[in-house]
Amino acid sequence: MAQDDTRVRDQLIEAFLLADGPVSGEELSHRLGLSRTAVWKHIKALEQLGFAFEASPRVGYRAVRIPDELMAPLVRPHLPPDCLLGSPILWAESRASTNETALELAQKGLPHGAVVTAGEQTGGRGRRDRAWASPRGGMWFTVFVRNPCALRHAPDLTLLAALAVCRALRADGVPVEIKWPNDILLGGRKTGGILAQIRAEGEMVDHAVIGIGLNANFALEELPEEIRDRATTILHATGRPIDRPKALAHILAELDRLYRDLRDGRGFQAVHAEWIALCSTIGHEVEVAVGDERVRGMARSVEPDGSLVIETSPGVTRTVVSGEVLFSDREHI
Amino acid sequence: MLTMEEIRELIRLLDDSTLTELELEFEDGKVRLAKRAEVVSYAVPQVAMPVAQAAPAPAAQAAQPTANAAPAAVEDPALHVITSPMVGTFYRAPAPDAPPFVDVGSQIGPKTVVCIIEAMKLMNEIEAEVSGEIVEVLAENGQLVEYGQPLFKVRRT
Numbered sequence: 070m071a072q073d074d075t076r077v078r079d080q081l082i083e084a085f086l087l088a089d090g091p092v093s094g095e096e097l098s099h100r101l102g103l104s105r106t107a108v109w110k111h112i113k114a115l116e117q118l119g120f121a122f123e124a125s126p127r128v129g130y131r132a133v134r135i136p137d138e139l140m141a142p143l144v145r146p147h148l149p150p151d152c153l154l155g156s157p158i159l160w161a162e163s164r165a166s167t168n169e170t171a172l173e174l175a176q177k178g179l180p181h182g183a184v185v186t187a188g189e190q191t192g193g194r195g196r197r198d199r200a201w202a203s204p205r206g207g208m209w210f211t212v213f214v215r216n217p218c219a220l221r222h223a224p225d226l227t228l229l230a231a232l233a234v235c236r237a238l239r240a241d242g243v244p245v246e247i248k249w250p251n252d253i254l255l256g257g258r259k260t261g262g263i264l265a266q267i268r269a270e271g272e273m274v275d276h277a278v279i280g281i282g283l284n285a286n287f288a289l290e291e292l293p294e295e296i297r298d299r300a301t302t303i304l305h306a307t308g309r310p311i312d313r314p315k316a317l318a319h320i321l322a323e324l325d326r327l328y329r330d331l332r333d334g335r336g337f338q339a340v341h342a343e344w345i346a347l348c349s350t351i352g353h354e355v356e357v358a359v360g361d362e363r364v365r366g367m368a369r370s371v372e373p374d375g376s377l378v379i380e381t382s383p384g385v386t387r388t389v390v391s392g393e394v395l396f397s398d399r400e401h402i
Numbered sequence: 403m404l405t406m407e408e409i410r411e412l413i414r415l416l417d418d419s420t421l422t423e424l425e426l427e428f429e430d431g432k433v434r435l436a437k438r439a440e441v442v443s444y445a446v447p448q449v450a451m452p453v454a455q456a457a458p459a460p461a462a463q464a465a466q467p468t469a470n471a472a473p474a475a476v477e478d479p480a481l482h483v484i485t486s487p488m489v490g491t492f493y494r495a496p497a498p499d500a501p502p503f504v505d506v507g508s509q510i511g512p513k514t515v516v517c518i519i520e521a522m523k524l525m526n527e528i529e530a531e532v533s534g535e536i537v538e539v540l541a542e543n544g545q546l547v548e549y550g551q552p553l554f555k556v557r558r559t
Contacts, residue, residue, distance in 0.1 A: 196520075197497060198496060198497030198498070223488065223521070223524055224521045224522040224524050228522060250522035251522065251523050263523060267524060267526050267527070269526060269528075359491065360544035360545055360546055375522055376522075390522065391489075391491040391521045391546065392491070
């Protein structure tokens with residue numbers, strides 16, 4: 070969809086959100102500077118996206134159903150006024166990958182705080198290019214930041230993103246936990262993942278895309294069969310859907326706070342204790358793939374720099390900065 | 403000056419706090435304590451970094467960690483060594499079954515991505531920062547690399 074169409078669509082949605090009752094076609098056409106035929110076309114387009122309107126002759130249109138997509142006009146009312154993240158919010162019905170779009174737009178001057186969202190991803194990717202199922206009903210978004218921190222603190226970006234997701238969802242009654250370094254678990258099963266890509270300039274991070282995917286409001290059956298025993302969705306696990314635009318706003322608000330502190334030199338270390346309390350990996354037997362090597366042992370702690378300490382034999386520990394926790398004694402942690 | 407017991411107490415306080423360093427000045431001297439990678443700067447001898455690594459000056463307190471990982475000086479001035487800017491896993495390709503970003507003989511420009519270093523699911527796409535030809539790959543795919551570890555040798559053009 071062209072940039073202009075997106076802008077008109079967002080303005081139109083806003084007009085309906087702000088209206089107390091029906092809005093006349095004439096008023097809409099005046100407000101948007103478009104012909105009434107053009108307004109009607111945009112309304113038809115919104116219906117394709119899940120909106121429903123009641124049209125009464127001589128009175129106008131009234132929105133009777135507003136879908137909970139991650140669109141700017143639906144997210145923004147829930148953002149704190151001083152939030153630096155969430156402007157603009159670029160939604161599309163379908164994208165190959167929100168990280169990919171953000172990286173492309175980064176070359177064209179995408180501003181700090183922009184968020185790229187999608188109704189679905191057709192080429193969602195996890196670590197090492199593994200496919201990440203991203204059907205409708207999930208939350209698929211990428212936060213774009215410029216000059217967030219020094220390169221040596223870059224891992225904080227993903228650790229803090231996991232914390233922001235936990236804070237926001239837990240405040241909404243969804244008891245998620247973190248699997249080191251940044252998977253989001255619900256009842257011990259994976260319900261979210263974070264993948265960050267950065268470009269550095271000398272000792273500084275020039276820009277970063279923080280891709281976050283959450284299995285929110287869709288049935289477990291939408292996920293590939295081979296991961297259904299280890300993955301879950303918020304809807305499946307809690308029996309109720311979450312308000313996605315509101316949840317996104319809350320995540321962005323938390324993340325904004327954490328990233329501002331990071332810029333001021335108070336990154337992961339400053340929230341270390343809170344993070345550890347949310348990390349379900351600690352205290353369990355794990356096997357971590359570090360490159361081609363496997364490190365087995367008891368996950369003892371997470372260091373203030375984010376690395377995982379594994380006790381490989383009594384009294385012998387190994388600290389890993391990279392890698393993936395493959396399994397543990399308690400299922401799915 | 404402080405007694406050993408007082409210093410131990412300070413260390414315990416620092417350990418339990420979110421501070422990364424603590425500096426106290428007394429009439430007869432000063433004590434500076436810093437955590438982990440924040441190497442106490444005056445204790446570290448200046449290490450000559452290779453010329454090509456002339457990165458912008460890091461923040462004042464950012465003493466270079468693991469100075470011993472710095473590569474040996476390259477003798478041929480046309481040769482440049484691309485080093486790892488961080489600790490992490492070295493990946494030569496964007497995906498396990500994808501061709502490598504670059505190989506021996508590849509022509510590169512400053513913006514060419516030569517590899518990915520991963521730490522905690524953060525993918526750092528490393529740009530060459532020089533123009534030339536890759537003459538040697540110095541690290542194994544999937545290997546853990548240290549800060550400053552040589553990754554590629556480049557003949558500049």
